Amino acid sequence: MGWKELFRQRIQLDILSGGHVLTDKHIPVPIRNASLVKGDKPGEVITELPFADKKRWHLARIEWAKSGQRSAGKAAGGAIAGTIVAGPLGGIAGAAVGGRRKDTSKAFVYLIGEDGVECKLHIHCDQKQYVMISAMLG
Structure with missing residues (x-):
């Protein structure tokens, strides 16, 4: 691997x-992790998997669906803990911290082999x- 690939x-x-x-290898378990690397040509990307060969693709498009969720249980737990530690104002702060939104956004990435x-x-x-992925579209 050369310096160019490292950076x-x-x-x-x-x-x-x-x-x-x-x-192209038969892997008996679902593939859950990979790296997407910007290629040399506009729109070219390379996928890297552990124990598998690198594969070159053309990045056709990406469709993103933003979503998130708040945990009511964590907000309540944060409010109780905050109240115990710092009184009523601590309860408000604890609820805010405990009920932070968790990002559950997903996307479809379309690759052409x-x-x-x-x-x-x-x-x-x-x-x-x-x-970052959109910037690779070229």
Whole structure:
């Protein structure tokens, strides 16, 4: 591996489904993690998996669905803990901290292989990752 490859932008993917298309090897368990690396050409990306060969793709598009959820149980627990430690104002602060929104956003990443076939990955994807992957579209 040369210096150029070491400093390429890498995005860690948390794969929900579709990971099997990233390698030609038969892997008996679902593929849940991979890296997406910017290629040399506009729109070119390389997928890297542990114990598998790298594969080159053309990044066709990404569709992002922003979502999040709050945990009422954690908010209540934070309110109780805050009240015990710091009184009524601590309860308000504890509820705010305990009930923070958890990012559950997901995206579909569409990749076109060297054979011209389009494949789809479903991934966990926060806004930062979405922007980074979108920048690879070229």
